[in-house]
Amino acid sequence: MEISHIEHIGIAVNNLEESIKYYEEVLGLTCYAVEEVADQRVKTAFFMVGQTKIELLETTDPEGPIGKFIEKKGQGMHHLAFAVKNIEAAIAEAEEKGVQLIDKAPRKGAEGLSIAFLHPKSTVGVLTELCENKNSK
Amino acid sequence: MEISHIEHIGIAVNNLEESIKYYEEVLGLTCYAVEEVADQRVKTAFFMVGQTKIELLETTDPEGPIGKFIEKKGQGMHHLAFAVKNIEAAIAEAEEKGVQLIDKAPRKGAEGLSIAFLHPKSTVGVLTELCENKNSK
Numbered sequence: 023m024e025i026s027h028i029e030h031i032g033i034a035v036n037n038l039e040e041s042i043k044y045y046e047e048v049l050g051l052t053c054y055a056v057e058e059v060a061d062q063r064v065k066t067a068f069f070m071v072g073q074t075k076i077e078l079l080e081t082t083d084p085e086g087p088i089g090k091f092i093e094k095k096g097q098g099m100h101h102l103a104f105a106v107k108n109i110e111a112a113i114a115e116a117e118e119k120g121v122q123l124i125d126k127a128p129r130k131g132a133e134g135l136s137i138a139f140l141h142p143k144s145t146v147g148v149l150t151e152l153c154e155n156k157n158s159k
Numbered sequence: 160m161e162i163s164h165i166e167h168i169g170i171a172v173n174n175l176e177e178s179i180k181y182y183e184e185v186l187g188l189t190c191y192a193v194e195e196v197a198d199q200r201v202k203t204a205f206f207m208v209g210q211t212k213i214e215l216l217e218t219t220d221p222e223g224p225i226g227k228f229i230e231k232k233g234q235g236m237h238h239l240a241f242a243v244k245n246i247e248a249a250i251a252e253a254e255e256k257g258v259q260l261i262d263k264a265p266r267k268g269a270e271g272l273s274i275a276f277l278h279p280k281s282t283v284g285v286l287t288e289l290c291e292n293k294n295s296k
């Protein structure tokens with residue numbers, strides 16, 4: 023598949039507000055958006071670092087995916103998202119090569135991107151997201 | 160501190176060869192270097208994705224930092240490295256702001272970069288590396 027860059031890194035945190043403070047005050051980055059993604063049961067905060075976004079994720083529900091991740095592994099990097107040129111083609115290629123798909127078709131993610139997740143069992147342990155920005159096309 | 164981009168993402172893997180195969184054959188990335196970093200007890204493989212490198216890490220010793228990480232958390236993203244303009248200034252600023260340092264002074268990392276780690280207890284759960292490329296200066 024054609025990957026142009028790392029679109030974002032998703033980081034699971036206990037407390038969004040405290041985490042934003044660390045990223046802004048220690049690292050000197052700027053939070054440019056806070057967004058709730060209801061179907062993922064998360065509140066998110068975004069920072070731009072060169073080409074790549076950092077997406078902080080706080081669960082709004084202990085039973086949501088981020089709540090469960092933190093319960094099992096603690097705070098930390100949760101998923102890695104690659105920007106692809108053509109998400110339908112990338113999903114088809116991944117499936118053809120034996121990757122277990124979480125999403126068989128693209129769906130809407132944060133910031134209106136078209137996204138699909140690949141299962142970490144097939145991606146050497148990293149929950150992997152593919153993203154295409156169709157907004158700008 | 161002045162961060163320009165994400166220098167690399169370090170990913171702990173059980174088997175470097177199999178993992179390289181996934182990154183090349185499924186994601187279509189190219190492994191441009193394999194390097195052993197003796198003092199970290201790892202073999203590493205590098206891929207360029209836009210501005211950012213992916214650094215796969217296989218331990219050469221079950222008691223090394225990557226061996227212990229995998230034993231505790233399984234394969235997955237291990238650390239996040241930011242490119243900074245001035246690593247001595249960045250370390251001093253982090254310390255002044257109360258961040259627990261793993262390295263109080265820069266040391267040589269993979270690819271000859273000057274690097275220093277910040278403790279995940281102070282960085283909202285993410286083992287964080289600061290890097291300056293003094294080779295190109």
